[in-house]
Amino acid sequence: MKKSIVLLPVLLFLFISCHENSVSNHAESTVREKVNTATPSKNRASEEQKTSAEEEVIKSSQDAKIEEADKNSAEVKKEKKQVPAETAEAQMVLKPVYLKDLNLSLAIPEAMHMNGQPIKAYDRNKNLLNTEIRFIDEETGDELVIKQYPARHAGAIYDFYVQQFRKKEGNFSLKAEKLHINGMEIMKGVSERKTDGKGHILNPPAKVYFAVWKKGDELYELYFRDAKGDGPGDEIIEKVLSQLKYK
Numbered sequence: 001m002k003k004s005i006v007l008l009p010v011l012l013f014l015f016i017s018c019h020e021n022s023v024s025n026h027a028e029s030t031v032r033e034k035v036n037t038a039t040p041s042k043n044r045a046s047e048e049q050k051t052s053a054e055e056e057v058i059k060s061s062q063d064a065k066i067e068e069a070d071k072n073s074a075e076v077k078k079e080k081k082q083v084p085a086e087t088a089e090a091q092m093v094l095k096p097v098y099l100k101d102l103n104l105s106l107a108i109p110e111a112m113h114m115n116g117q118p119i120k121a122y123d124r125n126k127n128l129l130n131t132e133i134r135f136i137d138e139e140t141g142d143e144l145v146i147k148q149y150p151a152r153h154a155g156a157i158y159d160f161y162v163q164q165f166r167k168k169e170g171n172f173s174l175k176a177e178k179l180h181i182n183g184m185e186i187m188k189g190v191s192e193r194k195t196d197g198k199g200h201i202l203n204p205p206a207k208v209y210f211a212v213w214k215k216g217d218e219l220y221e222l223y224f225r226d227a228k229g230d231g232p233g234d235e236i237i238e239k240v241l242s243q244l245k246y247k
Contacts (some may be wrong), residue, residue: 021075065172078086092232094239098247101131104147107243111137112144131152151217158219161187171210175217179211181241186213188237193225209233211241 007201094107103119115136121129128150135144149157162172172189179186193206209224222240226233 006152008164019138028061068175092235092239094243096243099146101133102146103245104246106146106240106245107145109133109137109142111139112142113138114141124154138230142231143223143225144229145221145223145225146192147221149219151222154214154217156218158212158214163190171208171212174207179238179241181238182244184213185210186241190233191231204229207231211237215246 001185080243093110095110096105096107097114098105101116105170112135115134119132119134121132123129130147130149132145132147136142154241161171165172170189171191172187173191174186175190177188179188189210191208191210193202193208195201207226207229208225209226211222224237224240225234
């Protein structure tokens with residue numbers, strides 16, 4: 001009985017020690033689990049921040065490229081807009097030519113040359129209807145045509161154009177005005193041509209600048225066909241008319 005009493009405190013001490021160690025080990029395990037659980041979260045946060053930063057860099061780079069592309073596009077458009085002005089300036093340079101068949105001289109755009117020989121048309125009675133001379137710019141496709149009608153047909157054709165002018169149709173459908181150059185009264189008009197002589201559709205449509213006037217008993221027509229419809233046709237035809245001289 002005395003031995004049992006002596007051993008009881010020892011056993012109690014051992015039990016308490018074991019229990020404390022168990023509690024301590026459990027606490028350490030819990031702490032380790034929390035630490036291990038927290039670490040991946042921090043890693044994920046770090047990775048997310050890194051990914052976000054990379055995306056910002058990529059976006060900034062893309063924005064910079066787009067801005068540069070827009071700038072280059074604007075510069076190209078600016079250059080394109082400047083081309084017609086240079087072309088127009090070149091078209092306004094004229095050179096004098098003498099037309100023996102019409103007994104007159106005029107100035108034509110420098111890039112043009114005579115397209116074939118003078119063309120003479122006759123009516124059903126084999127009387128001369130008109131004499132036509134054509135000039136062409138091979139590069140742009142622009143054309144300049146001058147026609148002369150003898151007295152036999154001049155009156156009727158002139159009256160026809162007077163009616164067109166008043167109604168603003170035909171050769172005067174887009175514009176109709178009168179000019180006074182070198183003592184001549186000239187009816188000038190602008191029209192649009194959507195097909196060529198063979199019926200083929202023109203894209204873009206061509207613009208035709210037209211002038212008609214009388215000199216004595218004869219009638220004259222002048223056409224300037226702007227193939228692309230964006231040239232200085234008004235200025236060209238007026239400059240040609242201003243330098244026209246009869247021999």
